[in-house]
Amino acid sequence: MNPDRLLLIADLIPPGPEALERFDVGAQVEAITRLGFNAQHIEVTDVTVGEAGIAFFKSEHARLNRRDLLKEYRKHHGRRGSWDIVYFNVHWLSGELMPLHPEWLQRDGGGEIIPIPYGSGGYSCVNSPFRDWAKEMIREIGAYGVKGIFLDGPVFSPKGCYCDACRAGFEGQHGFQYTPEQMKDPLVFHKVLTFKQESIARFVRDVRASLKSVNPDAVLYMNGLPLGPGTCGRDNRLAEPWQDALLAEGGFLAGDLRSLPVWKPAATAKWLETQSEGKPTIVAVAGRHGPWNRYLLPAAETWIACAFSVANGAHIWYGIYDANRDDPRMDTVREINRLLSAHSDCLAGTAPVARVALVWSLKNANFYQTTAEQLDFVEGKTDLEHRMKSDARRAFNGWFEVLSRSHRLFDVIDDRFLERGGLSRYELIILPNVACMGEEECRSIRDYVAGGGHVIATYDTALWDAWGRPRETHPLKDVFGIAETKGVEHLRCDHVALEPAPLTEGIDQPLIPAPHLHVKVIPGPGTWAHMRFREKQPSSYCDLPPETDHPFLLRNRFGKGTALLFTGNLDAMYDTYRFPEHGRLMQNAVDGLSRRDIRLDEGLTSLFVNVREKGNRRILHLVNCTHDGGRPIDRVKVLREVEIAVHTGRSPQSIRTLRGERDLSFSFAKGWASFKVPEVREYEAVVIDFPDREDSHH
Template sequence: VEQLLHLIGDGYYGLFQEERHGEVLARYLDKAHRLGMRIIVYVNTHLIPPFMAEKDPEWAARHPDGSYRTAYDTYRLACPNSPWADWVMAELEKLARYEIDGVFSDGPSGACACDHCARAFEAWYGSPMPRGAQPGSPEAEALRRFDLETRVRFCRRFYETLKAIRPQAICYQNLDVLSLPSEPFLPYNDLLGSEGGFMFYGPPRRGYLWKTSLRAKVLEGCAQGRPTVIFAAGDQKPWSCYLHAPGETRLMFAASVANGASVWYGLHCPIENMNRPGGQAAGAMNQFLAQHEAIYDDTDSLANVALLHSASTRIHYQTAREASDFYEAAGTALARGVGDVAASFEGFAAMLYHSQIPFDVLPEEVCARGGWDRYRCLVAPTGACLSDAVIASLRDFVRGGGLLIASLDTSLFDEQGRRREDFGLADVFGACIEERIDHFRDFNYFEVIDSSHPAMRELAVRLAPAPAFGLRVRPTTARVLARYHAPLAGRYEPMTPLAGPAVLWNEFGQGHCLYLPGTFGEFYREYTTLEFRQIVAGAIRAFAPPSIQIMGAPPSLEVTLRRKRDGSMTMVHLVNYTGGMTRPIQQALPLRDLRIILREDVLAGRPQRARALVAGEELSITSTEEGTLVTLTDLSSEYEVLVIEEGR
């Protein structure tokens, strides 16, 4: 399959125009189809074409001061509520009459402050569009809904325009699945795609190591059975003519397919760069995947741990940095706290990656419908803004025997950002809020006071760094496993007395809750504090044992576990980020003698054969008391997939 841009491109811009591209596209499609290739045409739906700059005053998106909104420093963003949208749909109708196999819509941008948007707002809602809305106000919420509806209406119109002429063609767009709710867009996307492989846009050492993998997990969680694709730029952003290092390229491919996603690999520079090391690495990965396509088709994750993704929290929660009282009164529509939901999400994900605990991402709307039935542990990282339906579902999950791990102010606000009197999950946490926070900065501590608990047994220290902020809570039914020390005046001052709880454990129904009242995920994202990871992994291994164990692995090895839907084989994907303490990663360092144990209940049938697909080696299978043991003597590159064939 080719996502076609080069034939209709104008620099970096691509939009079919029949008078310019019609004849050559028809010939290209005929030749491609005779070669067995399917062609999905790229359509830019967020920029005004450079060759139509005279339309800027009428079509361009505007800031409140009337200035143009731009992208990539030089291009003008198009307003989806302007006549530009009519022009796009007219060109799409012409394109759909050719023998194309699908269309990829790269956009749109959202609503803006132009006159077209003002007229659309008043037509849709019957009142003037607010100007200068304050965060958390009803006016700000109205503008947010307008922005979302603008995007959804454009996507629906684009989808219906294509399908009316070419119903068999697939249609999908570039979705921001982290910042926007995905469900409104699902009816207009035959597959889900997102830019999980566009990196780094800054110093590589600051890039999130697991970006591609985590985005692929979010996509699969949101897709509701649709295929998923990671858009991966071959170039190291923002340099369009400088390709990624070969190690980084292989990791983008590996992290995508290990989590059920296909890969769109795109160049923003001359094709000759495919002869460079990064391009050659991409070619080799594509050849490998083509040879083993059947292994990757029709698989499902076997993870029994899921990370809760709350789009409501991403939308409504605002990070504050005050060090004393900061929570607004109950009932106010301003979710403000010291947490950072994006950093917390990535921090808790990193704890799971570093511990080789396979996990999925569970969107809040799926959780609200009880879509957690195959999980034994759910992790809610700074999930501040949760609906009553999500809270009721999480309560049922724990009551029925599940393990919930939650941090900071999870459930303190509803899905619109309105403050509750107390945590919505106070009974599950076994604790209630005391309204204040402590600012621990970077030189304070918490102390283990109950080392007998399974969550604390791996800790080799009594004192560990406290996260930057701790929320004061009062235990009701929870057991306190660790307490903060009161904030020090300075790093060389005498140790202060013990203060509020730092780690709490509560039994609720048949299940359990590990509650961490502080910015644990946010802090781990930056400091990778070992003890945070040990507490989380210790609780999971004791009360929701993962389906797989890896012995001899460093924290830089990602493990995912998937199975063919027909039950014929199970795949263990190993993604090796061990890069010699530098980034970009040129070449991963080899790992030796990895012992992999699959729990007995994981395999659908008796294991018959185990292969390392990249190495092309047969592996021995041993039955042990712990489960099925497979040993990989050499992981010499960034990726390996173990295929275990099962008999009935």
């Protein structure tokens, strides 16, 4: 994959098999080209009701052979120099195929076929003989010379898999068979999940080998794990070595969008970047508002989803029904693609410059507790089982909100990144209720702070081990300056009194809501303990009870660095209630421990920024989500004359906008380049070029 070319991939879901017989491939490829795409995911097997074994290419392994569409696609894409990447479904088998290959299907603990939430069909199992069939089909497709293959899935149902192949495979590895009852045991659950993750990685490795045996240059990638739990067995880290790019559905918007963060595509791109080991990342953006799959989102939502993706270094996949391709909303898609492809060299192959990192730990999502968004083949989760545990997703989202709405530059890193150590490129690492942490992660955080790094953590961070079992003592107590922890407490309607400090600047209410959950901490000697919880209020209208010895916040110098612990689940509280004081406390904590790189009007909280670099150039991305309220966002309010200062450290040679096509005048002082962007519609990119470094050698 060429790092200087932004991939703009179209996926137009085709009609059913009968209409496909008369389908005009040339007209579709022509339409895609006119819309500005340079690649396509093409479907040459019928998947309208799941993989049905109907091939629209020459196949000895298909149940039915139909017209050779693949040959036609090859011809039309070859003519235009665009990429044909074949979509291949590896998670959903149609009802027609089920009776022919019952052994291909995932089964529950009772041996029954597990139904898939789409309404009909079942889950194919990558450990079953389905695997051999998929390898043959992929070999046949690869032999056409296609540019690549996209695997939709693979995925395990949380209820599976107890098929013969999985049971035999697991028993061969571990010496026992697992039962649904045993899944409550964290160690068995861990082993089974690891088995699923490794099964998926092996499958991707094997189909890749099959593809490369006939088509060594073809690329392969799967529908990867977005932010969220991975109990479906997907783990981007394990499958990454066998993929040429990482893709996830960061721009799939469904249901009540008011409950969905507008920055979801940005978070997905950042999450993929930490896992891709330098390979390209792709954010999949659906044109529709799910579950109404033929109803398109308004233009502003499409702009914003695409903008957040490229602003974070990702390529874009955009999918709609073929029947939607002449919709007037496609004018927006054409406009987006025209802008992005004209400036492909600035937007592709860039690197992040952030010095703050926010952690999303897959381990924590899998083994602690988290709510989850409803996705296509993952069931949503809104209820939490354990009252005394917080919500990993809300904790992460709370920080993402605060950081992005206060114009901070930050990366998302994962638990593997922490395990590996070498964290010193960051000034500050935020651990949002990262409760489950392994020994390696704890060690690397300790080394990082000792060496001068700063951390902010919340609630019961590190109080659970890598398998989700509670720890007796806090493994980072010396780092956070804790003498002792005395359990956790749930507070329904309690308050914390404000004490003046740099951290509480900008807050004027004397009492603020206490987080629902907090760890009762006794600070160690020399630890700065700030504000205190009160004894629990017996009712919501009672007099205020006396203060306890348990601080709201601890700040400790450890080695050369600083560790700050909010003992309550402030982040999840902020995500739930949006009390401005909670957000201010979080923002002040970040500002106290890391330098800013961007200055702009604090009031513009719906103008999101990112800066990336490439060679002698920095690219400032501005994503404008300002609107009158509610979602989907019909149209954004255009911002004018936006004053921005970027910390560049050296004086730029020129500053220009890509969408507005303006050269901007600027000033430079004390490391900051200041300029005014005349107009920001949904998206603007500002390119800051520096004089050649070579000049200084002469």
